[in-house]
Amino acid sequence: MEITGLRDRKREQNRIATVRAAWELFIERGYDHVTVGDICAKADIAPRTFHRYFAGKEDVVAEPVRQMTAITTDYIAAAPAGDDDRAVMREAMTRVARFVVERRELLTALRTVAQQSAHLKVSQVVVRTDSDPNIAALLAARHPGADPDDWRRRLVVGCATAAFRVWYEDCLRGGLPDPMAHLEAILDAAGT
Template identity: 55%
Template sequence: MTVTDICTAADIAPRTFHRYFASKDDVVAEPVRRMARIVTAFLGTAPPGPGDTEVLRLAMLELGRFVIGHRDWLTGLRIVVAGSHHLRTAYIGVRPDQEAEIARLVAARRGGSPDWRLRLHAAATVAAFRVWYEGYFRDAPADPLAHLEEILLAVAAPWEK
C-alpha cells in the first residue's frame, strides 16, 4: 500500500496527507503514540493510594475504552498495516523504553523508583493488553471491557501477594 493508495481511499490529495504526516509510517505510528499518551497521562495523575497492580489495571481499562471508542479508525489503520509488507515488518508497538516509563510512573506515585519486579509487572500488563487488543479486532467479544478485565486479572495474579 502506498501513500497514493491511502490518499485515494481517503479522498484527499497527497499534499494534504503530507501536511499532517511525513510518511505512511507516521500514519500508523500515531495511534501508538496517542495510546501511550493516554497511559502516561493516567499514570501521571493517579493517586498514590491504589497498589501498583490496581493502577496498571485501571490504566489499561482506560486505554481499552479508547480502543473501543475508536474501533473504526484503528480497524482502518490495521488494514493499512496488513496491506504493506514494510509496515508489517516494522516494529509498531510499545517499545521497552516505554514499558520502563510506565514502570517509572507507577513507582513515582509512591515516591520510589522501579525495580526489576515492577519493570516485569509493567511489561506483563502491556503484553496482556496487547493480547486483548489483537483478540478484540479478531473475535469481537460481546463485552470487550469485561474480557480485558479478565485478561488483566489473569496477568495480575502472580503480583498479588
C-alpha cells in the first residue's frame, strides 16, 4: 500500500513539475514557440512521461480549468445533502474564487499567452460551460430521486457559473480592493 501511495505522490509531483515548467516557458517565449521537447527538457522528464499526463501542450494550458472544475465538483460531491443547491453552488464558486485569487498573476499571464497564440483554441482559462450539465447532475445526486435535467437546477448552475465568469474577468483585470466581496455582490445579483 505504501508503494502505491509513494508512486502516486511521485506521479503527482512529476505532473506539477511538468505544468510549472510548461507555464514558465509559455510565459517566457509564448505558446507557439515552445515544443513538448522544450517542456520535457525543462521539467527533466522523458516525452513518454509528458504524454502520460497530457495529450499535448494545449492540455497543459487548460490545466487550471481542470483544477477549477475539480474544486467545484469535489465540493458539490461532498456537500451535506440537506444544504440548498444555491448555497452549495455559492460555496463551490467561492472556493474556486479563492483558488483564482491565490494564482491571479499566473492566470492573467496564461490568459495573455492563450490570447496571443495563433494555435490555441482556448481564449479563456475559466470554469467551462460544458461542465454545467455534470455539475447539475452532481447537485441532483445529493437529493434521492431528483431529476438531473430539472430546468430549475440547471438554471441555478448556469447563473452561478455565469456570475463566476463575470467576476473572473473583473478579477484578472485587477484593481479590485476586495475580490471576494466583489464575488459576493455578483453572486447576490445573480440570485445565487
